[in-house]
Amino acid sequence: MSGSAVRVVELSSPFTRFAGRLLVGLGYEVVLVEPPEGDATRRELDGDAFVHWHAGKRSVVPASPEELRTLLTTADVLLDGSPSGAEALVDGLDDLVHVRVTPFGLLGPRTDWQGTDLVVAALGGMLAQVGDPDGLPLRLPEQQAEQLAGVNAAIAALLGLRARRSGPGQLVDVSAQACVAAALEAGTLAYLHEDRVPPRPGSVHPLVPHGLFRSADGYVGGGLGGSPRMWDALLDWLREENAAADLTEPRWQDPVERKTHQEHVFKVVQDFVGMWPKAEFAERAQARKLPWAAVDLPHELPDNPQLAARDFFTRVRTPEGERTDLGFPFAFPEGHRVRELDVRGVGADQGLVDAGDTEDAGPRRTRAIPAEQAPAQPAHPALHGIRVLDLTWVLAGPYATKVLADHGADVIKVESARRPDPTRFAPFMHLSRGPHTDPNTNGYFNEVNRNKRSIALDTRTEEGVAVLRDLIAHSDVLVENFSSTVMRKLGLGYEELARINPGLVYVSMSGMGHTGPRNGWVSYADTVSASAGLTGLTGWGPDDVVGVIYGHGDIVAGLQAALATVAALEHRAVTGRGQHIDLSQLEAIAAHMGTSLLGGPAVTPSGNTHPSWSPQGVYRCLGADRWLAVSVRDDTEWAALCEVIGHRELATDERTLTAEARRRSTALVDSVLGEWTRTLPADVAAEALQARGIPAGAVQDGRELVEHDPQLRARGFYVRKEHPVAGAFLHEGVPIRMTRTPGGIREAAPVLGADTDAVLSEVAGFSTERVQRLREAGVLR
Numbered sequence: 001m002s003g004s005a006v007r008v009v010e011l012s013s014p015f016t017r018f019a020g021r022l023l024v025g026l027g028y029e030v031v032l033v034e035p036p037e038g039d040a041t042r043r044e045l046d047g048d049a050f051v052h053w054h055a056g057k058r059s060v061v062p063a064s065p066e067e068l069r070t071l072l073t074t075a076d077v078l079l080d081g082s083p084s085g086a087e088a089l090v091d092g093l094d095d096l097v098h099v100r101v102t103p104f105g106l107l108g109p110r111t112d113w114q115g116t117d118l119v120v121a122a123l124g125g126m127l128a129q130v131g132d133p134d135g136l137p138l139r140l141p142e143q144q145a146e147q148l149a150g151v152n153a154a155i156a157a158l159l160g161l162r163a164r165r166s167g168p169g170q171l172v173d174v175s176a177q178a179c180v181a182a183a184l185e186a187g188t189l190a191y192l193h194e195d196r197v198p199p200r201p202g203s204v205h206p207l208v209p210h211g212l213f214r215s216a217d218g219y220v221g222g223g224l225g226g227s228p229r230m231w232d233a234l235l236d237w238l239r240e241e242n243a244a245a246d247l248t249e250p251r252w253q254d255p256v257e258r259k260t261h262q263e264h265v266f267k268v269v270q271d272f273v274g275m276w277p278k279a280e281f282a283e284r285a286q287a288r289k290l291p292w293a294a295v296d297l298p299h300e301l302p303d304n305p306q307l308a309a310r311d312f313f314t315r316v317r318t319p320e321g322e323r324t325d326l327g328f329p330f331a332f333p334e335g336h337r338v339r340e341l342d343v344r345g346v347g348a349d350q351g352l353v354d355a356g357d358t359e360d361a362g363p364r365r366t367r368a369i370p371a372e373q374a375p376a377q378p379a380h381p382a383l384h385g386i387r388v389l390d391l392t393w394v395l396a397g398p399y400a401t402k403v404l405a406d407h408g409a410d411v412i413k414v415e416s417a418r419r420p421d422p423t424r425f426a427p428f429m430h431l432s433r434g435p436h437t438d439p440n441t442n443g444y445f446n447e448v449n450r451n452k453r454s455i456a457l458d459t460r461t462e463e464g465v466a467v468l469r470d471l472i473a474h475s476d477v478l479v480e481n482f483s484s485t486v487m488r489k490l491g492l493g494y495e496e497l498a499r500i501n502p503g504l505v506y507v508s509m510s511g512m513g514h515t516g517p518r519n520g521w522v523s524y525a526d527t528v529s530a531s532a533g534l535t536g537l538t539g540w541g542p543d544d545v546v547g548v549i550y551g552h553g554d555i556v557a558g559l560q561a562a563l564a565t566v567a568a569l570e571h572r573a574v575t576g577r578g579q580h581i582d583l584s585q586l587e588a589i590a591a592h593m594g595t596s597l598l599g600g601p602a603v604t605p606s607g608n609t610h611p612s613w614s615p616q617g618v619y620r621c622l623g624a625d626r627w628l629a630v631s632v633r634d635d636t637e638w639a640a641l642c643e644v645i646g647h648r649e650l651a652t653d654e655r656t657l658t659a660e661a662r663r664r665s666t667a668l669v670d671s672v673l674g675e676w677t678r679t680l681p682a683d684v685a686a687e688a689l690q691a692r693g694i695p696a697g698a699v700q701d702g703r704e705l706v707e708h709d710p711q712l713r714a715r716g717f718y719v720r721k722e723h724p725v726a727g728a729f730l731h732e733g734v735p736i737r738m739t740r741t742p743g744g745i746r747e748a749a750p751v752l753g754a755d756t757d758a759v760l761s762e763v764a765g766f767s768t769e770r771v772q773r774l775r776e777a778g779v780l781r
Contacts (some may be wrong), residue, residue: 060347206550391479396509413750628697
């Protein structure tokens with residue numbers, strides 16, 4: 001794809017800037033619209049915020065709305081994070097893809113609410129999943145709610161471009177709250193499928209037997225793994241080191257017994273882990289194929305041999321000199337890495353908006369088809385007609401293919417009872433009101449596999465691989481998240497895949513990537529988050545790390561794989577070529593670490609605080625475990641807050657007059673604000689503050705999201721569908737609302753192997769007799 005082929009104009013906000021950065025990484029021309037004084041990020045974190053979010057973007061300062069309109073006539077995509085929206089400016093630009101990104105979306109009673117990363121994380125359900133069960137809810141560091149909105153906005157832009165190939169552009173509504181609510185792993189699913197609300201898990205995963213452990217010099221992440229082999233290997237290691245205690249007793253061979261008495265098992269493991277330096281322990285564990293990783297801080301990432309070997313980092317040229325920053329989530333296109341970026345001065349590309357500079361501005365992009373041939377609205381979803389072969393399991397891969405299926409792709413999930421997906425079969429991951437032994441009733445599986453078809457195929461047989469090859473020949477995309485050697489062992493390395501189907505988009509999603517010295521490391525979401533720096537920053541201070549235990553890393557990897565897939569389909573539409581996208585889940589989550597690498601060793605866990613706003617935090621409200629998230633961004637908002645809580649005198653008190661003064665007087669500020677919130681329901685307190693333009697929101701758990709959130713209800717976020725075995729239940733919705741080519745939840749997840757005959761007949765052209773012979777031979781279920 002030629003970078004000059006597509007122009008993106010960005011009206012930036014904290015919820016759009018990551019989308020612009022990702023599109024730079026894909027090779028698009030991104031034009032940042034700045035005010036005369038420059039974007040606010042130029043003054044944040046000594047300029048590091050601008051370096052990270054906006055390097056590689058061109059800069060213009062339109063002198064009038066007319067000049068901005070002129071620029072938009074040359075654009076393909078408008079990333080619109082402006083407070084009031086640019087709808088009036090784009091009127092009549094029918095082939096523009098207008099991606100509007102807001103904290104709460106464009107419809108519903110809270111469209112005008114103010115949102116920050118903390119507040120959106122609270123109202124979206126993220127804060128309820130992080131922190132100790134008897135402590136305060138804790139934010140994930142480096143603006144993870146904002147970044148979830150950003151990657152969804154980038155996906156939305158590419159979906160809009162793809163849809164424009166057969167019709168006009170469209171408005172796309174991206175709600176940051178909905179992006180968070182769709183990214184909670186089991187947080188809401190536990191309520192939807194088991195009528196329970198899990199407590200904050202502290203440092204222990206709520207489902208799988210993993211957690212955070214202290215080492216001799218820091219922390220490591222890991223646990224007992226997800227298979228009997230992993231438990232046996234860990235126990236053998238403990239025996240060899242005379243550290244097994246009573247875990248050699250036969251009772252501990254039972255995984256249910258280990259889960260029931262997990263606290264005791266973890267104590268034995270902790271005693272063992274505590275004797276080792278973190279890096280040595282992780283390396284010795286991985287040598288035994290055990291899923292452990294050292295908990296590193298962002299400034300340690302350049303020392304990670306896997307990231308270094310894969311050229312992950314990017315050099316950024318600034319007026320002050322060259323900097324090393326985090327790279328992009330995957331190499332694109334065709335294995336190309338963005339290795340160098342420039343930081344542009346304010347208005348450095350002013351020729352793009354100066355009247356009459358048509359040579360620099362370029363011609364208006366032409367429509368994919370003439371207007372009179374455009375299909376009636378609404379049209380098919382953006383990925384209608386694309387066939388995806390889904391070889392993924394658990395969460396990261398299925399989440400990626402879920403996004404593709406939600407937007408119209410025909411996703412064929414290849415399953416096998418001989419290589420079962422733990423989210424179908426493992427009792428400890430089973431979320432349902434029915435028997436935990438039925439592979440078709442698990443709400444975890446059924447959530448991330450809706451809109452898909454299922455075939456049951458034994459790929460451990462020669463005939464099964466032959467069937468798989470036939471399906472590959474008739475597919476547009478293949479996605480898998482196996483370890484790095486599995487496909488090659490099947491005789492299906494990329495060279496062979498490309499021979500079978502030269503136009504195939506092959507997305508691999510191994511934990512570490514297919515190359516590099518750690519490509520064989522065993523990875524779970526928590527171990528990847530540990531290696532990428534996210535876990536180490538999730539806490540109250542350097543000696544009080546809580547960690548991110550739920551599958552945020554899996555979801556990030558899934559979203560990035562979905563982005564990569566749509567980008568590769570666009571690349572194929574231009575060049576005719578498929579490609580292998582070797583996505584490393586480690587790189588995907590490391591790319592979500594914001595400005596942390598630029599900040600160096602000074603970047604350490606900081607709880608719920610903000611580097612320049614004050615107060616920002618979470619405050620107890622009326623009721624059991626009820627909390628309010630508040631961000632005060634400037635002194636005007638502080639004065640308004642003082643009036644709301646009945647302490648007007650603090651607005652002019654020298655101890656609280658400025659953000660810096662309020663940080664020095666944290667005890668006083670938290671005391672008066674906490675006294676006020678403790679007497680009120682969280683929603684009432686939030687409404688009072690939002691009425692004055694102050695970002696605030698209740699910390700919502702799964703029950704509150706489903707039952708009480710008026711904004712998600714107005715958007716129709718939770719969708720009821722009937723499953724043939726599990727019955728009717730609500731599904732988490734689609735956070736990207738395409739106005740012309742809408743995605744949605746069409747069907748509940750498939751029963752295991754329900755579509756085998758239909759897929760082999762319709763897709764691969766197999767006769768009824770051939771299908772029957774394969775079934776009799778045990779190749780098919």
